[in-house]
Amino acid sequence: xxxxxxxxxxxxRHNYRVRMEKKIKHTERVLRSCMKIAEKMGEKTTVDLxxxxxxxxxxxxxxxxxxxxxxxxxxxEKVLAKEYERMTGRSLDKGTREKLAAVIAAHKGDFDxxxxxxxxxxxxxxxxxxxxxxxxxxxxxxxxxxxxxxIKKYFEDSEDYQTFAKICKKRREKLKEKCKKND
Numbered sequence: 632x633x634x635x636x637x638x639x640x641x642x643x644r645h646n647y648r649v650r651m652e653k654k655i656k657h658t659e660r661v662l663r664s665c666m667k668i669a670e671k672m673g674e675k676t677t678v679d680l681x682x683x684x685x686x687x688x689x690x691x692x693x694x695x696x697x698x699x700x701x702x703x704x705x706x707x708e709k710v711l712a713k714e715y716e717r718m719t720g721r722s723l724d725k726g727t728r729e730k731l732a733a734v735i736a737a738h739k740g741d742f743d744x745x746x747x748x749x750x751x752x753x754x755x756x757x758x759x760x761x762x763x764x765x766x767x768x769x770x771x772x773x774x775x776x777x778x779x780x781x782i783k784k785y786f787e788d789s790e791d792y793q794t795f796a797k798i799c800k801k802r803r804e805k806l807k808e809k810c811k812k813n814d
Contacts, residue, residue: 708732
């Protein structure tokens with residue numbers, strides 16, 4: 632049996648559409664978690680968060696996802712620069728590009744962001760991990776714990792880190808409960 636070109640294109644478009652819809656919903660949930668964690672951090676600490684940077688990074692954190700599943704977090708800067716220029720006809724300024732790329736890079740893999748974006752990076756990383764609870768993933772606990780350990784090492788168990796950890800724990804519990812109710 633030979634597949635027609637029309638059927639092949641239809642299959643491809645459907646696959647990308649379904650995948651894209653899932654990716655957009657994931658991004659919306661990550662953005663929502665980021666903003667809720669940032670709000671609580673603002674209430675309970677004196678940490679000076681760049682909420683605009685955090686929101687931008689949350690929306691763009693998987694921008695390079697289709698270029699390589701395993702390394703998408705490290706390819707973000709390249710894709711950001713290319714896509715920004717394609718959309719606007721201008722170059723993305725170096726400072727913005729570097730800060731966004733640093734926060735995005737820290738959402739997966741190693742956790743060693745520049746000090747000036749450390750909390751934005753930590754919030755994005757944990758919001759991304761917390762989304763596994765919203766999706767009912769069995770790997771959620773392991774992923775959450777592994778990421779929290781990496782972040783804790785980086786912050787050397789500071790008071791602000793302790794507050795951050797408590798906020799994330801409460802968010803985790805809330806998402807777990809919500810997931811149970813939806814079952």
